[in-house]
Amino acid sequence: MRFVLPKGRLFRDSIEILKKAGIELKSPENRELIVRNGRYELLLARSFDVPVYVEHGVDIGIAGSDVVEERRSDVLIPLELPFGKCRLSLAMLGENLVSVEEMDGFRIATKYPSLARRFFESKGVEVEVIKLHGSIELAPKIGIADAIVDIVETGNTLRANGLVEVEKIMDVSALLLVNRISQKTQFKEINELVLKIKGVIKDGS
Ligand code: PRP
Secondary structure (H helix, E strand, O other): OEEEEEOOOOHHHHHHHHHHOOOOOOOOOOOOOEEEEOOEEEEEEOHHHHHHHHHOOOOEEEEEHHHHHHHOOOOEEEEEOOOOOEEEEEEEEHHHOOOHHHOOOOEEEEOOHHHHHHHHHHHOOOOEEEEOOOOOOHHHHOOOOOEEEEEEOOOHHHHHOOEEEEEEEEEEOEEEEEOHHHHHHOHHHHHHHHHHHHHHHHHHO
């Protein structure tokens, strides 16, 4: 069975919950991207790519609901996991705060162009979206964007950069993802895994 996990923040918690559910995956060493442990294979990917790998044939993955929604991946989501909790928010510099409705013509910097577009479309507000790959908070500070759409966890990064939340766009959580075909061909094994993880979540709550 093949698993794909994101290299970033969710990695430790993902390995941990799978271990508690009886799946021992070996952590990679020396920049390895695939590690085998008996019947299990662990693939390491960038967080935004995890749902893409699952959609295209990797059996199981763990990714944030932010990237799953952004990619609109065609995967099964049997479980929400009890970590990776944060929110996707619209934020801007505190000194020139306006409401969403007043953002017509704004430039919005984000790693989530699709979610940002969908959010502003739902409000009937026309904006220009600037896709960046990280350190989004920099963009309004140096004046290349009027606002950002980004992940907020503790709020420290926003505060440190003089930004304030205008509106929450969505709550985010880690999700268990399953490939549609694997769910049929490995029905028993995958259902057992889902039940075991459910048990781990229940015991921990
Ligand atoms: C994420 C996110 C924010 C920050 C939010 O960035 O994009 O910048 O964490 O967390 P906080 O509310 O607890 O401060 P990440 O560290 O993943 O790096 P990035 O800027 O390269 O995306």
